[in-house]
Amino acid sequence: MREILDDIERWRHNNRRIAVARVVNIEGSGPRDPGASMAVNEDGEVAGSVSGGCVEGAVVGEALAILHGDMQPRMVTFGYSDDEAFAVGLTCGGIIHLFIEPLNW
């Protein structure tokens, strides 16, 4: 969170809607620990990261869906290999649980 505050503040100043994604849990091998965070604004600009670059693209999609949709927070999981899974995985084979929410608190 610390490293994305400057970008968030700039976007807030410009009245952009913002979503924040945070790693809350990892199973197996994961590149970033709980607390790693990434912010996305309604224009699709990005700050920070939640993995080694494997899932950031999909997180932007989820964040934009929230910002342009129901504005509801949700859990998103990457790395499962079954049908429930998102198409995006982690090359390291781990599972990453993210909480994505609008920054309206």
Place this chain on the structure above:
Amino acid sequence: MADTPSLYEELRDRIRSDQPTGLCTIIDGPNIGAKLLIAPDRTAQGTLGHPELDRIVTRDSLAELEAGRSGVRHYGPHGQTTPEDLIDTDTVSVFVESFAAPPQMWIFGAVDFTAALAKVAKVLGYRVLVCDAREVFATRRRFPMADEVIVSWPMPVFVERGTVLGPRDAVCVLTHDPKFDVPAVMGALTTRVGYIGVMGSRTTHAKRMERLTEAGLTDPNEIDRLMSPIGLDIGARTPEETAISICAEIIARRTGRKTPSLRDGSGAIHTAE
């Protein structure tokens, strides 16, 4: 308009001023997204939806903050934590995120290696203090990357401020000068600091250990706290490479990984390439 700051604004200001803070967020269950902002020095703000849940989560998150840990915890809707209480009831998953104050690195000795080590330590997120008794060396101009540069003998610094050091912190003694090394090491040993590294060749190290013994250091458990000579045996030569070997050793000691520390080997520290 003097609006009361939002939880985010409180969090932002506390993170920026390095005040320890915890952000607790319901990530699964009723009231998803609800938040509680906790801090050791003030009452919690916000709510997770039930006063008893708030009370228990505050208690737990203060402990997590103390340890600098972040993770998901599960509760009953009224804060129940025992497994029997959670059977046949909705559970609430709370992400407890700790924003601990940054770890500290105290570097004794304002030498060539100090600037390189301070630089690498800053990259790793340390709050860096540089201390030397020699006024001409311990200057802000020589160490602009340090958070604090002080002219002092080591012992007063440990007496006045040593209690703030804990397991996440590091003391690195780089002077090679027994007049300064010995009190710095003895001072560091009075604290709970997690890492104590002392620079020097194997000859310097041997002589220093004699001086430390004379100064009263005989407890093997205390001697075992010293990483001397400092750093991992990666053949580092420049100040910058040495800084990497020191910081890598600090990381490895924290994570408990088996890595070749110079302390545990023998032979020349620097070999011709």
